[in-house]
Amino acid sequence: MIRSNPIAESDRVPPTGLAVVLVREIAARLATFVATGEAAAIDLRSLPMTDGDRRELETILGQGDVSAILTVAGTSEIWETAISGVWWVRHRSVDGHVASEEIVVAHVPDILTTQPDDARDSLARLRSLIENDGAAVQSLRPLDREFAGQTQGGQ
Amino acid sequence: MTIPSTLGEVLAQQGVSRRALLKYSAYVASILALPAGASRVIAENLAKARRQSVIWLSFQECTGCTESITRSYSPTIEDLIFNLISLDYHHTLMSVSGAAAEHAREAAMRENKGKYIVVVDGSVPVKDGGVYSTIAGQTNLAMLKATAKDALAIVSVGTCAAFGGIPQARPNPTGAVAVSEIITDKPIVNISGCPPIPEAMTGTLAYLLSFGKLPELDHLGRPKAFFGETIHDRCYRRPFYDKGLFAESFDDEGARKGWCLYKVGCKGPIAYNACATLKWNGGTSFPIQSGHGCLGCSEPKFWDQGGFYTPLAAQAGVSGELVGTAAVAGAAMGGAAAWIARRHQRSHLAEVEALDRSPPAKSKG
Numbered sequence: 178m179i180r181s182n183p184i185a186e187s188d189r190v191p192p193t194g195l196a197v198v199l200v201r202e203i204a205a206r207l208a209t210f211v212a213t214g215e216a217a218a219i220d221l222r223s224l225p226m227t228d229g230d231r232r233e234l235e236t237i238l239g240q241g242d243v244s245a246i247l248t249v250a251g252t253s254e255i256w257e258t259a260i261s262g263v264w265w266v267r268h269r270s271v272d273g274h275v276a277s278e279e280i281v282v283a284h285v286p287d288i289l290t291t292q293p294d295d296a297r298d299s300l301a302r303l304r305s306l307i308e309n310d311g312a313a314v315q316s317l318r319p320l321d322r323e324f325a326g327q328t329q330g331g332q
Numbered sequence: 333m334t335i336p337s338t339l340g341e342v343l344a345q346q347g348v349s350r351r352a353l354l355k356y357s358a359y360v361a362s363i364l365a366l367p368a369g370a371s372r373v374i375a376e377n378l379a380k381a382r383r384q385s386v387i388w389l390s391f392q393e394c395t396g397c398t399e400s401i402t403r404s405y406s407p408t409i410e411d412l413i414f415n416l417i418s419l420d421y422h423h424t425l426m427s428v429s430g431a432a433a434e435h436a437r438e439a440a441m442r443e444n445k446g447k448y449i450v451v452v453d454g455s456v457p458v459k460d461g462g463v464y465s466t467i468a469g470q471t472n473l474a475m476l477k478a479t480a481k482d483a484l485a486i487v488s489v490g491t492c493a494a495f496g497g498i499p500q501a502r503p504n505p506t507g508a509v510a511v512s513e514i515i516t517d518k519p520i521v522n523i524s525g526c527p528p529i530p531e532a533m534t535g536t537l538a539y540l541l542s543f544g545k546l547p548e549l550d551h552l553g554r555p556k557a558f559f560g561e562t563i564h565d566r567c568y569r570r571p572f573y574d575k576g577l578f579a580e581s582f583d584d585e586g587a588r589k590g591w592c593l594y595k596v597g598c599k600g601p602i603a604y605n606a607c608a609t610l611k612w613n614g615g616t617s618f619p620i621q622s623g624h625g626c627l628g629c630s631e632p633k634f635w636d637q638g639g640f641y642t643p644l645a646a647q648a649g650v651s652g653e654l655v656g657t658a659a660v661a662g663a664a665m666g667g668a669a670a671w672i673a674r675r676h677q678r679s680h681l682a683e684v685e686a687l688d689r690s691p692p693a694k695s696k697g
């Protein structure tokens with residue numbers, strides 16, 4: 178279960194205007210990205226943001242078409258904002274507190290793509306499964322057929 | 333099963349994916365205030381690095397620093413650091429004791445000569461040959477010198493190891509000193525605080541592993557990423573300070589409204605630490621958010637700086653009332669109050685340094 182941080186006294190401090198300044202910074206990074214393809218990231222946790230500032234920034238940027246939940250060492254919430262190419266990446270620890278929070282300007286945040294080392298390890302695991310464990314491979318077959326059937330059915 | 337040689341292989345064998353390492357690296361880059369893009373470099377370097385041997389020596393201490401670093405009951409992303417280091421000696425945490433524990437320390441020193449990191453918590457008593465604290469019949473002084481000799485670097489965690497801390501408070505009956513007063517030929521990082529913020533300890537170790545060098549340090553040997561700014565610089569009550577709105581006591585209207593705690597003794601203006609941003613207990617709160625002024629525990633001599641509830645200005649010989657008045661005027665004059673506080677910060681530090689230079693209070697025995 179995700180536990181958000183308890184309401185802090187700092188919540189009572191009204192937004193400081195930092196969100197509006199940040200939007201300009203994001204616009205500058207997006208301009209570079211559009212012109213050159215250079216991705217960028219802004220670490221929100223290192224800024225003296227109040228929770229009010231964070232909420233204001235979330236409201237300004239809005240919610241886009243894509244959102245993803247990453248379940249690795251705690252849950253991470255990742256969504257494209259209403260500004261295409263601008264993503265919000267919020268990593269939570271297992272106990273639910275925010276471990277890091279970034280605005281990423283990119284086609285897709287790096288962490289969402291399959292990491293080459295993980296793919297290599299998975300291939301090794303799959304091969305060892307095929308070689309050493311016939312029963313497990315058997316259990317894969319119906320799924321395989323089902324998937325093939327669906328694909329054919331869809332054509 | 334092949335024996336893994338790199339951290340990437342160690343983690344893969346433990347079922348920790350590269351994506352998890354990337355998430356951890358994003359967290360490390362964030363707490364170290366590195367550009368967010370640095371997380372990819374950290375992940376790649378960590379995957380290639382070797383597991384780091386760490387020898388942890390506990391001297392004149394209360395075990396609060398160890399409590400702080402192991403505070404978590406559930407596995408969290410921060411805990412990944414424990415997969416990255418090999419804690420070869422820590423007499424509170426290791427399962428063996430007595431001669432077997434000391435043999436483990438000696439073996440780690442032999443096998444990782446010139447490459448191991450020594451973490452020290454607690455100050456070192458030097459009076460009367462250092463007899464006031466011993467482990468396995470060895471004085472802390474002798475053990476520190478012997479263990480540090482072939483170390484790559486030393487990390488002094490906690491104000492006691494970094495600056496002498498509470499054992500060194502007047503009249504300092506055991507002649508307690510900081511690690512840096514004994515070891516002068518090795519790189520030393522000071523992670524002060526009573527206790528230090530766990531992220532400051534784990535983040536510094538992660539930096540060492542990722543980049544193979546010490547992070548940038550301030551004039552007191554502390555990583556600038558955590559000790560580069562005062563609590564006051566990042567305090568959410570700062571707007572009240574700038575407007576001259578102060579709590580005068582712990583139960584008055586100002587306290588209830590969350591106004592600045594300067595007049596009830598807050599040492600935030602002279603305390604360099606990251607409590608206001610990283611906070612404590614998984615980002616839950618920090619003393620000022622809980623209604624108590626900062627004690628300035630990450631600074632040298634914090635125990636001897638006068639009362640915890642005496643305003644800084646009063647300690648520096650300037651009337652606290654004067655600051656209050658000046659700060660109220662500051663509301664109209666923009667940053668004037670902040671400027672006055674900075675001036676007081678400087679004069680207060682000068683006073684503490686002058687106290688330091690004066691001969692220590694005589695202690696008998």
Ligand code: SF4
Pocket residue numbers: 563564565567568569570571573591592593594598599600601620625626
């Ligand atoms: S004096 Fe203390 S409570 Fe007041 S703004 Fe500074 S750090 Fe915060």
